[in-house]
Amino acid sequence: MNDRFAALANAATRALRAYDPGHDLPALRRRFGATLAELGSNENPLGPSPRALAAIETSLPQVYRYPDPQGGALKAALAEHLRVDLGQVALGNGSHELLMLIAQCFADAATSVVFSEFGFAVFPIATMAANARPIRVPALARDHATMPLGHDLDAMARAIRADTRIVYLANPNNPTGTWFDDSALAAFLARVPPTTLVVVDEAYHEFTSAPGLSSALRFAAAHPNLIVTRTFSKAYALAGLRVGYAVADSGVVAVIERLRESFNVNALALAAARAALGDQAHVAHGKQWNLGEREWLAQHLRARGLRVLSSQTNFVLVDFKRDAAPIERALFERGVIVRPMGGYGLSEFLRISVGSRVENERMLAALP
Numbered sequence: 198m199n200d201r202f203a204a205l206a207n208a209a210t211r212a213l214r215a216y217d218p219g220h221d222l223p224a225l226r227r228r229f230g231a232t233l234a235e236l237g238s239n240e241n242p243l244g245p246s247p248r249a250l251a252a253i254e255t256s257l258p259q260v261y262r263y264p265d266p267q268g269g270a271l272k273a274a275l276a277e278h279l280r281v282d283l284g285q286v287a288l289g290n291g292s293h294e295l296l297m298l299i300a301q302c303f304a305d306a307a308t309s310v311v312f313s314e315f316g317f318a319v320f321p322i323a324t325m326a327a328n329a330r331p332i333r334v335p336a337l338a339r340d341h342a343t344m345p346l347g348h349d350l351d352a353m354a355r356a357i358r359a360d361t362r363i364v365y366l367a368n369p370n371n372p373t374g375t376w377f378d379d380s381a382l383a384a385f386l387a388r389v390p391p392t393t394l395v396v397v398d399e400a401y402h403e404f405t406s407a408p409g410l411s412s413a414l415r416f417a418a419a420h421p422n423l424i425v426t427r428t429f430s431k432a433y434a435l436a437g438l439r440v441g442y443a444v445a446d447s448g449v450v451a452v453i454e455r456l457r458e459s460f461n462v463n464a465l466a467l468a469a470a471r472a473a474l475g476d477q478a479h480v481a482h483g484k485q486w487n488l489g490e491r492e493w494l495a496q497h498l499r500a501r502g503l504r505v506l507s508s509q510t511n512f513v514l515v516d517f518k519r520d521a522a523p524i525e526r527a528l529f530e531r532g533v534i535v536r537p538m539g540g541y542g543l544s545e546f547l548r549i550s551v552g553s554r555v556e557n558e559r560m561l562a563a564l565p
């Protein structure tokens with residue numbers, strides 16, 4: 198490899214490192230076959246709605262055509278489902294793409310971006326890729342009474358400066374599983390100047406059931422600077438297709454549309470996402486199942502003396518109270534994939550997705 202080219206990268210890219218994909222999952226699938234327990238990426242083991250799979254089959258013969266560049270049918274279905282205008286919806290190749298695009302469109306070297314210390318990993322990457330200045334706000338303490346490691350919204354509001362163009366929040370957050378309720382968000386929004394965009398990443402929204410927690414969308418009309426992102430990767434179980442969406446003021450969407458690649462969501466993904474959206478009974482069933490299975494998992498982990506943080510998602514963050522790297526390694530050797538947290542500075546923790554009961558039992562049995 199010729200390192201000379203690294204110096205030719207633009208300033209923002211020079212400061213970045215390539216995404217660390219973690220373990221080589223295709224190789225591990227070959228090695229462990231059906232006994233591999235994949236609990237590292239917060240996927241939904243129930244799988245997608247049968248309607249989504251049928252829609253893919255129906256669309257398959259048309260794959261020689263480009264997809265609808267507007268994603269019109271999916272956008273219309275989302276607009277109806279969310280009771281917003283069509284012009285308020287942007288589609289992404291996963292919500293990851295939208296989180297990046299928002300920074301590309303609105304932030305630059307003259308601006309800063311605020312996010313929480315343990316906020317979703319894409320927030321600092323999006324900030325740096327836009328060459329903006331990251332303002333990383335310390336999270337709530339590890340021993341905080343109600344929401345350890347959660348977003349400190351009060352400190353985040355105080356961190357906003359005149360040049361802050363974006364604040365990224367995740368509710369609930371990955372990797373902590375923490376959340377804040379509607380009243381806390383309302384108080385936060387009231388403190389944000391209209392020239393600062395507030396992105397609320399609701400990737401796990403469909404799993405939530407905490408009292409007082411609905412969605413940032415209820416504040417959209419009062420706060421045109423609000424952007425809500427969601428995904429079909431989690432509750433809708435379509436991670437492999439890459440579809441996400443953002444809901445925002447139509448003026449914000451119009452800016453995002455300037456930079457969006459015209460065919461960013463493929464034809465099979467558009468069709469499957471629309472069909473999946475139409476099967477809310479499947480989503481409701483998945484939510485109930487996840488609630489029960491997450492509780493079962495947490496109880497069994499707690500019975501081992503481990504500290505399991507409260508979660509509103511389809512994963513739990515587990516505090517081993519010692520370096521968790523050897524534990525992760527031992528699980529890996531037994532074909533159980535979980536997510537190490539060293540990259541976040543949380544090396545005593547592992548993030549464990551709610552898998553199928555068989556996978557969860559395998560993980561518990563493999564714990565050293």
Ligand SMILES: Cc1ncc(COP(=O)(O)O)c(C=O)c1O
Binds near residue numbers: 290317
């Ligand atoms: C909080 C959060 N936001 C966004 C994403 C990105 O999801 P996708 O790009 O699959 O929509 C994830 C994925 O794990 C996530 O955890």
